[in-house]
Amino acid sequence: MTRFFRDPEAFEALVRKALGVVFSGKKNESELRVWVVGCSTGEEAYSLATLLTEAIEKSRKHINLQIFASDIDPRAIEFARKGTW
Numbered sequence: 001m002t003r004f005f006r007d008p009e010a011f012e013a014l015v016r017k018a019l020g021v022v023f024s025g026k027k028n029e030s031e032l033r034v035w036v037v038g039c040s041t042g043e044e045a046y047s048l049a050t051l052l053t054e055a056i057e058k059s060r061k062h063i064n065l066q067i068f069a070s071d072i073d074p075r076a077i078e079f080a081r082k083g084t085w
Helices: 008-024 043-059 074-082
Strands: 030-037 063-070
Touching (some): 008 043, 030 043, 063 074
Parallel strands (some): 030 063
16 A cells, blocks of 8 residues: 555545546547656556556546656666566
């Protein structure tokens, strides 16, 4: 679990306000690209992937999701690429 999910106000605001707007404007077979800046070891990127995947399923649209993540620390990025804890 990341700090992002431990902040219920931020999480609810994202789900209620932002995702509805993002997906209402997307057509079937469209693309959504998200960039996570300062991703450290990838927890927020993986958390957003889960959240966005669930929102895409709920929208009943086929949306190609791409998540980009970057960090200044190459060791953190290498750890994040492995996708393990």
